[in-house]
Amino acid sequence: MQSAEKSGQKSGEKSGGKRDDEQSTFETDISESDEEGTTVRQAEVREDDLSEVKPSASGQKH
Template sequence: MATKPNDPAESAQNGSADESGEATFETDVSETGDDGTTVRQAEVNESDLSEVKKDK
């Protein structure tokens, strides 16, 4: 599983820092359900690995 730390300059451009200003990074998240296991990319807080909710 690979992770990609966010560059602070990049974070300012694409808004990948959350409202509290905590450092975040993208990682792969696997989820298992009735239909099997899926893997997706998610942005998480560096301090506690909680997922950052993005408004779309």
């Protein structure tokens, strides 16, 4: 049982670490709405979950 636990931990570490940097990304338009209206900006997002790679600080502060 100990060897199964160790191999599970090793495979979990390998699958999680380096792949984040190697994921495919693309640029898309993102629209953000607030009381003042809607702003559209371009952002780089990951293909698998559409999360923004480099979030814009200027778009989030008011």
